[in-house]
Amino acid sequence: MNLRIALLILGAAGVVVGSVWAAGVDPLEAWSRLYHGSLGTGSAISGTLRETTPLLIAGIAVFLALKAGLFNIGVEGQLLMGAVASAWVALNISGPIGIVLAIVAGVVAGGLWALPAGLIKAYRGGHEVITTIMLNNVAAFLTTALVAGPLKDPAQESTTTARIAESVRIPNLVESSVALGNMNSVLRVNAALLLGLIALAALAFWLKRTVSGFELCLVGANPRAAELAGVRSSKTIVQAMAVSGMVGGFAGALQVLAYEGRFFAGISSGYGFDALGVALLSGASPWGMIPSSLLFGILAKGSTSIQILGVPKGLTYVILGLLILVFAAVRYRRAAEEV
16 A cells, blocks of 8 residues: 555544544544444444435436536435425325326436536536536525425424325335344335435446447546547537436435425435535445445434534544545545556
8 A cells, every 4th residue: 555545544544533532532432332323223224224325326316427527516406306396296196106106206307407507518618516506506495485385284384295195105125123232123124225226237237338328428538539439428418417317306206205205394414415425435336336325324324323422413524525535545546556
């Protein structure tokens, strides 16, 4: 290992340990609480997988856009639009057909919300980071207005829709009692996680085995070379942004149908923003998003346990930022050695 990389890793570890000590907490105790709160019991694992699922799917949305050379910072807004559209359909159509139509509604809403950013990028040269961030704010205000107005449950004082029927909920694949250590608890694994893994496999196949996937990667690597090879970069950019938004809407739909059972203001804890870290940490392979999203899920679930000790929740973002920094340095070093 390169000396500079080793020093960077040691420095990152020192920052984390020092931050925990500065909060007046024993680092070993904090680690124990983090592990127990995220992986120590069946219910803790269930919570970790619940956090991992939207992070994985939203990460797919960001990863796909990155392959096309686009920074889709708007997955948060696309997730919200997909969630509210899915909830509206689920409240009006019951049964298995309601599940299918609610997912379709979420996917379409997310794609349509991302489409303007793709069109502006492709045909007017506007940077997608600016347009998607602006669309995030519009989506947040719009969905809040909808759930506070026409979609609000009149029986509730808070800004929330009514509960959707159980017949429109995505079921658990696993729900059983498990014993970890000296504790018994229930482990629940929702089918939404399986759908996310299927989406990941579909993305990997598309990028590696299809002409359109190759064209998308070519545009992302070198738009000029893509144009010379006969690939319409503008069309590919629009399609990539729209499909990325569709995946973001898919994440929102599953959040409603699998976990929340309703739409409410604040349904997302920032999954769309964290998804950028998931995609960056995964590296060049889409399969890398499985461990990266799981890591984000562990920190998201376990952070609530260490907060009891007095460790600020913001420390988890410091840890994630340092991990991305170290990973980027390692990748840069390897690329430099290959050259």
